[in-house]
Amino acid sequence: DIQMTQSPSSLSASVGDRVTFTCRASQSISSYLNWYQQKLGKAPKLLIYAASSLQSGVPSRFSGSGSGTDFTLTISSLQPEDFATYYCQQSYTTPFTFGPGTKVDIK
Amino acid sequence: EVQLVESGGGLVKPGGSLRLSCGVSGFTFSSYSMNWVRQAPGKGLEWVSSISSSSSYIYYADSVKGRFTISRDNAKNSLYLQMNSLRAEDTAVYYCARTSRSGYYFDYWGQGTLVTVSS
Numbered sequence: 001d002i003q004m005t006q007s008p009s010s011l012s013a014s015v016g017d018r019v020t021f022t023c024r025a026s027q028s029i030s031s032y033l034n035w036y037q038q039k040l041g042k043a044p045k046l047l048i049y050a051a052s053s054l055q056s057g058v059p060s061r062f063s064g065s066g067s068g069t070d071f072t073l074t075i076s077s078l079q080p081e082d083f084a085t086y087y088c089q090q091s092y093t094t095p096f097t098f099g100p101g102t103k104v105d106i107k
Numbered sequence: 108e109v110q111l112v113e114s115g116g117g118l119v120k121p122g123g124s125l126r127l128s129c130g131v132s133g134f135t136f137s138s139y140s141m142n143w144v145r146q147a148p149g150k151g152l153e154w155v156s157s158i159s160s161s162s163s164y165i166y167y168a169d170s171v172k173g174r175f176t177i178s179r180d181n182a183k184n185s186l187y188l189q190m191n192s193l194r195a196e197d198t199a200v201y202y203c204a205r206t207s208r209s210g211y212y213f214d215y216w217g218q219g220t221l222v223t224v225s226s
Contacts, residue, residue, distance in 0.1 A: 001169075032211055034211075034212040036152075036213075038152075042218075043216040043217060043218055043219055044144075044152060044202070044204075044216055045216070046212060046214050049209075049212040049214075050209075050212070055214065087152055089152070089212075089213075091211040094154075094157065095154055095166075095168050096142075097154065098151055098153065098154065099151070100151050101151050101152075
């Protein structure tokens, strides 16, 4: 199985900050990497698919990059509604493993 | 508007069974692969199972293989997860999620249904 790791596991940031977090796959997954946002008590929401494609309706302050084994999600200017947990997921092969998540909270 | 609504969760004893349902609307259900993803309390997301649009291809996580069965009824716009031999570690919120047309990401999710396995 492909293992996904994310760093950091949590971070504290302020509104307006630029934040970047990373996701690493245990083997190459090309660009089959997706990012989801989950707020407390809610279902996950797709933000980025295929490593760098912005899902329709998602603000442009979110961006993704990477290929192979190393990927990043960047929020250019953190907004109050962005405080949440972010998960990466590989869709290269089953099992479609998720990373453990990065929790973003208010500094 | 795309909607996915899970139902069937509840409290069940270890070794028991439960059948989850996911009713969908707002899209042509028969054209999309579907999935179940779960989240144990306070934990991360775990993919459980996927089924192709015509049920030709079915996949399971090792943790549920042999105990859970995914199925669908395209005439009823419904996805199912039959869960047998339930264990305490199956306690989680279970989400159904649609696979995109490209086949590589989950673009819509339901609100989830809680399954608690406890004596």
